[in-house]
Amino acid sequence: MNITIIGSGYVGLVSGTCFAEMGNRVTCVDIDSIKIEKLNQGIIPIFEPGLEAMVLKNVKNKNLLFTTSLSEALQNSEIAFIAVGTPMGEDGSADLKYVLTVAKSIGQLMQKRLIVVDKSTVPIGTADKVRATIQKELELRNSDLQFDVVSNPEFLKEGAAIADFMKPDRVIIGTNSDYASKKMKELYHPFCMISDRFIAMDICSAEMTKYAANAMLATKISFMNEIANICEKVGADVNHVRTGIGSDKRIGYSFIYPGAGYGGSCFPKDVKALKKIAEEHAYDATLITAVENVNNRQKFIVSNKVIKRFGENLSGKVFGIWGLSFKPGTDDMREAPAIYVIKELVKRGAEIIAYDPKAMEESKHIYLKDLKNIRYVDSKYNVLENANALILLTEWKEFRSPDFEKIKSQLITPVIFDGRNQYGIFNLNEKGFEYYQIGKK
Numbered sequence: 001m002n003i004t005i006i007g008s009g010y011v012g013l014v015s016g017t018c019f020a021e022m023g024n025r026v027t028c029v030d031i032d033s034i035k036i037e038k039l040n041q042g043i044i045p046i047f048e049p050g051l052e053a054m055v056l057k058n059v060k061n062k063n064l065l066f067t068t069s070l071s072e073a074l075q076n077s078e079i080a081f082i083a084v085g086t087p088m089g090e091d092g093s094a095d096l097k098y099v100l101t102v103a104k105s106i107g108q109l110m111q112k113r114l115i116v117v118d119k120s121t122v123p124i125g126t127a128d129k130v131r132a133t134i135q136k137e138l139e140l141r142n143s144d145l146q147f148d149v150v151s152n153p154e155f156l157k158e159g160a161a162i163a164d165f166m167k168p169d170r171v172i173i174g175t176n177s178d179y180a181s182k183k184m185k186e187l188y189h190p191f192c193m194i195s196d197r198f199i200a201m202d203i204c205s206a207e208m209t210k211y212a213a214n215a216m217l218a219t220k221i222s223f224m225n226e227i228a229n230i231c232e233k234v235g236a237d238v239n240h241v242r243t244g245i246g247s248d249k250r251i252g253y254s255f256i257y258p259g260a261g262y263g264g265s266c267f268p269k270d271v272k273a274l275k276k277i278a279e280e281h282a283y284d285a286t287l288i289t290a291v292e293n294v295n296n297r298q299k300f301i302v303s304n305k306v307i308k309r310f311g312e313n314l315s316g317k318v319f320g321i322w323g324l325s326f327k328p329g330t331d332d333m334r335e336a337p338a339i340y341v342i343k344e345l346v347k348r349g350a351e352i353i354a355y356d357p358k359a360m361e362e363s364k365h366i367y368l369k370d371l372k373n374i375r376y377v378d379s380k381y382n383v384l385e386n387a388n389a390l391i392l393l394t395e396w397k398e399f400r401s402p403d404f405e406k407i408k409s410q411l412i413t414p415v416i417f418d419g420r421n422q423y424g425i426f427n428l429n430e431k432g433f434e435y436y437q438i439g440k441k
Contacts (some may be wrong), residue, residue, distance in 0.1 A: 001187055003027070006070065006102050008035060010046055010161075010265070010332075011119055011154050012083030017072045018165040020058040024192045027073040039066040047331040047358045050162040058389040059404075061440045070107045079187065080106060081152075082130070083119040085233060085400030092272035094123050103130040107137025113146045115180050119154055121210050121270060123277055127151050127174070127203045133228025148180035151203045153210035158264060158330020166191060168293075174206020211277070214270040215288055221256040221262045222294035226260035228439025229301075238439025258439040260337035260393060260419035261298035268295070268335040297338050302391060302419035303344035305436050309415065310388065315349030318412075320383030323420070324356035324363050331358040337419060338393045346373045353383040357396055370438050384410035395420040404431050 001024045001409055009029040013063040030036050032255055042059070058064035067073055069373055074080060084098040106116060112365045116134065118127055131149045138145055141324035151174030158166045171192055173184045181200050192198040201209075224242065231238040238258050246253035262268070271292050278285035327337035333339065336359075342352050352374040354363065360376045368374060377383055380398065384390060384407060392399060399420075408414045408431075415434040428435035 001025070001078050002076045003117075003187075004029060004073040004080040006030075006073075006080060006082050006106075007084035007098075007120070008032075008039065008045075008066065008213050009085060010048070010158070011088075011156065012081070013039075013044075013046065013055070014048060014051060014161045014165060015081060015083060015097065015119060015154065017058060018063060018162065019187070020053055020061075020063040021166070023063065024187070024406075025063055025093050026058075027067060027077070028310070029067055029070050029073045031068060033068050036066045036068050040224045048161050049159065049329060053234055054162065067301075068222060068440055070105055072377075074106070074109055074114070075111065077114065079115045079117060080110075081117045081119045085120055086120050088269045088272055093274060093276040094121070094130065094273045095127060096122065098132050099126065100129060100229070102312050103133040104137055107134035108141070110134075110138075110145060110147065115148045115150055115183055116136075117150045117152045118207075119152055121153060121266070121273075122151075122207060123273060123415070124204055124207045124211075126207060132164065148173045148177040149203070150177075150180050150184060150343075151206035152184065153206060155210070155213065158332055159327060167373055168192065168197060172206050173198070173200045174203035174209075175200070176202060186383050207221070211270050211274045214266050214293070215274050217255050218267040218271050218295070219291045220269075221259070222291040224256040224258050225261065225298045225438070226294050229298075231439045241439075259298075260341070260438065261295045263335035263337060265334045268337045270297075278330065299340040300344065301438055302393070302417055303341045305339075305417055306345060306346065306389065306391065309434075309436070312348060314345055317349070318351045318353060320387040320388065320390045320411075321352055321354040322356075322383065322392045322399050323396055324354060325359035325394050326389070328394055328396040330379075331362050333359050333362045336367070336393075338363075339367055341391065341393060341419065342368060342371070342374065346371055348372075350351075351375075353377060355380050355386060356394065357398065359394075381406060382409065386412060388408075389415035389417060391417045391419065395418050398438055404433070408432060 003019055003024050003026045005012045008028045016026045016028045027190050042056055044055060076091045082099055082102050084102055086094040089095045127149045134147060153172055166192055171188045175181050185198055188198055228238040231241060244255055244257050245251050275288045293360045325331055325333055354376050414432055416428060417436045
């Protein structure tokens with residue numbers, strides 16, 4: 001098939017590349033001419049394992065093209081995916097200005113029957129707004145061209161997006177059109193050899209499914225963090241508790257690791273948006289509100305532990321940070337716990353030495369660019385020299401089995417604060433460290 005992907009950010013670039021990998025001819029469109037120029041030069045704007053090689057391969061095979069011209073991209077396309085950003089507005093709702101601007105352009109430029117697919121995470125009712133916007137532009141052109149609007153929410157995990165797309169748990173298609181449903185099933189057939197992974201439903205339900213899925217996962221995280229905080233108060237070990245409840249198949253072990261709160265591009269934004277959707281329909285979403293409140297409080301757990309140990313005045317104190325991204329396998333720092341921890345410590349006069357395998361450029365130039373009391377080093381051990389403590393914030397693999405003797409010899413005081421969603425638990429007190437974990441005294 002000939003496909004257009006509008007928006008060459010995380011979702012658009014991964015989706016377009018994976019569609020191209022299956023033999024489709026994909027044109028990715030973006031208004032950012034610098035980004036398109038770099039993509040045409042083989043420079044990938046985001047870090048995602050496996051993405052660069054797949055992009056370069058499909059560009060070479062001429063299955064994947066990049067352009068700033070939507071008109072050119074739509075000429076032969078059967079399906080156009082809208083994959084632009086839906087940033088959070090001041091009131092917590094998703095801002096649809098980019099989605100509707102694209103819809104308007106599609107209505108102005110389309111030349112043949114087209115299936116228009118909402119791939120961005122959008123509030124319930126967005127498909128109707130997209131349809132009305134396109135229809136209005138067609139009427140202004142006195143055109144009777146047919147088109148369908150489909151909701152096809154993405155469920156990509158950063159750090160595992162290629163695998164998620166190529167072998168999806170499910171593909172959700174929301175449409176009231178038999179023609180569009182058939183075409184979408186044909187497009188996704190190579191990815192859904194097990195037929196029950198392709199799930200068709202009405203548009204409203206498809207739009208809701210994305211929010212419900214992310215809210216459920218966010219709820220598990222906040223629930224476990226709440227339990228972790230209670231464990232600290234009563235003297236229980238949250239890691240034992242996690243093992244005990246995770247063995248129940250109805251609960252499972254996924255998303256019940258205690259940590260410094262969830263971050264990233266999806267959970268914070270989608271939980272806020274779902275709460276806003278409920279408010280707009282006169283419903284008090286008590287549980288969703290609690291999930292958000294727990295997470296907001298959790299982001300200060302690690303900094304509070306540091307302050308309790310070293311005092312409110314941190315002038316002259318140096319802290320080494322391992323991990324800046326909100327999770328391993330990505331350079332994404334959106335709503336990362338590291339942002340909150342570092343700002344709280346710097347505000348009290350601390351100096352920060354930070355290392356992350358992928359996210360340091362994001363930190364330097366975007367998320368912590370205004371902080372003066374932070375410097376970045378090119379090795380995890382370089383953060384330790386003359387530091388008063390080490391703070392672990394992201395569970396990158398290279399942090400799982402470090403040289404503890406080396407750590408101890410370089411720190412001024414053998415103190416470690418562990419704020420990760422923990423995959424491996426060390427009994428560091430026996431190694432002579434003061435070791436502070438979440439959910440354990």
